[in-house]
Amino acid sequence: MENLEKAIEEIRREMPGLKLLENEPLAAHSSFRIGGPVRALAVPSDVTSLSKICCLLKEHELAPFILGNGTNLLFPDEGLQDLFIISTEKLTKLFLLPDGAIYAEAGVSLSKLALFAQQNGLAGLEFASGIPGSLGGGCIMNAGAYGGELKDVIESVVCYYLPEQALYELTNENCAFGYRTSYFQTHPGCVVLSAVLRLQPGDGEEIAAKMRELNEKRRAKQPLDLPSAGSAFRRPEGHFAAALIEEAGLKGYRIGGAQVSEKHAGFVVNVGGASSHDVHDLMRYVRKVVYEHSGVVLEPEMILLGPDYKLEDHGPAVPRHRIQINDPEAVTGGDGEG
Ligand SMILES: Cc1cc2nc3c(=O)[nH]c(=O)nc-3n(C[C@H](O)[C@H](O)[C@H](O)COP(=O)(O)OP(=O)(O)OC[C@H]3O[C@@H](n4cnc5c(N)ncnc54)[C@H](O)[C@@H]3O)c2cc1C
Missing domain, CATH: 3.30.43.10 (Uridine Diphospho-n-acetylenolpyruvylglucosamine Reductase, domain 2)
Known part of the structure; x- marks a missing residue:
């Protein structure tokens, strides 16, 4: 302090x-x-x-x-x-490279990035147009939807590695993207600065139509009218979190201002004045009941920050993605530039 x-x-x-x-x-x-x-x-x-x-x-x-x-x-x-x-206020440079790839800084929103691709007749980012995060946050989570994920379109990422105070360029492979995970998530200490995205030439009208279709699907299924942090839990292997929660009778279950969405049980929503403790208590309760009901342990997808969050009682520890200065493992791949 x-x-x-x-x-x-x-x-x-x-x-x-x-x-x-x-x-x-x-x-x-x-x-x-x-x-x-x-x-x-x-x-x-x-x-x-x-x-x-x-x-x-x-x-x-x-x-x-x-x-x-x-x-x-x-x-x-x-x-x-x-x-x-x-990052989202000023680290927002976005342009086409001479070879047709897109260069974007970490603070560019995924929706703006998808629109930019569409306007330049580039296909492959339609899935991202309704994801409300930034490119940097998207790289950390390998954000994805409707069968697409950033893994499919990112060619390389430049990051600033805090322990060494050096810049590294990571190839797509170095980024070790997986389901809602990446190298950056498992090796805290990397600040994502920018990425190069490689897309396919496509028809602007068709790309726009695809984006509209996916966004309509999203609006029909997700509680976008209420504050949330997206899917509360990761998809457990062989299951869907929302289905498990609904089968356990928890759709609409509420603690204080936090509620399991009545529209989509995979979302925890703030129905008014929710405290972080309400959300935490609700997630803890959902985990417990789902575990008792199905034997499946739900792992949070959203990142819970704070000193007193303990969801460990009903499964493995919650991953807390914090950048640490003394990470023992160095970034692999790419040459340090400074
Ligand atoms: C209504 C709604 C719908 C959603 N739908 C989807 C969906 O369909 N698919 C999906 O994948 N996600 C979805 N999400 C979740 C979220 O939008 C994504 O995970 C997104 O990638 C997070 O980006 P962000 O910029 O908001 O990150 P933040 O929430 O700001 O940060 C998330 C993590 O990334 C780290 N981080 C952010 N930027 C950087 C950086 N530049 N360098 C290093 N670390 C960084 C933060 O430190 C933090 O640990 C949804 C969320 C909401 C609210």
Whole structure:
């Protein structure tokens, strides 16, 4: 805590032009509309400014938490004594490369990326047009829908590796994308800066029609009118989380302001004034009942941040994806550039 205060002071001194919000309410940056204040939220203007913040933090043995669109996160009501770096405000460069591939920075939203592809007659990103996250968050989760996933279209990713303060370019293979996972998730310490996406030439009208069709399907099935963080649980092998939850009689089950969606049991929604504890208690209860009913352990898909979240009673520990400064494993693949 003392280190964090010193780091904030130094960042203010060394980077006077940086937008640095103090005690910023996280609810404003969460699709769940839940979360107390974070001690500091930095909005770097470009990659150089981002890396400078990371260097200054490292001098105090700290690492930032990187925030994309906040659509896969639950923040605690108590807030967090951390420094967050948000990518979606300024790290948003997006253009076509001479060979027809797309270059995008981490803060570009997946919907904007899909639209850009469509406008340039490039097919393959239609699945992403309704996913509310950023490219950076999408790379971490290997975001996907309706049979497509980022794995299919990403050629390479450039990341800033915090422990070494170096840039690496990872090929698609290096990224080790799997079902809602990636190398970045299993090896915290990588800040995704940008990616190159390779798509197929297609007809703009047909691509637009496909996007509309998928978005209509989404609207028909998902509770998009209520705040949530998307699917609450991962798809267990051989099952569907929503079906297991519904079979256990939990559709519509509510604790405080958190409810198992009446429209889609795979979503936990904020029906009004939900606290992070309501969501946590509900997820814990759902896990318990589903386990008793089917013997299947549900693992959260959303990332739960906070000191007192313990879902371990009914299955394996919840993965908490936090960037750590002292990750023992180095990034493999690609050459360090700086
Ligand atoms: C209504 C709704 C529908 C959804 N539908 C889908 C769907 O169909 N398919 C799907 O896959 N997901 C879906 N999601 C979940 C979510 O949109 C995705 O997981 C998305 O990829 C998260 O991106 P984000 O920018 O919001 O990440 P955030 O929630 O901001 O962050 C998620 C994680 O990624 C890390 N992160 C973010 N950016 C970076 C970066 N640049 N470098 C390093 N780490 C970073 C964060 O630290 C955090 O650990 C849905 C969510 C909602 C609310």
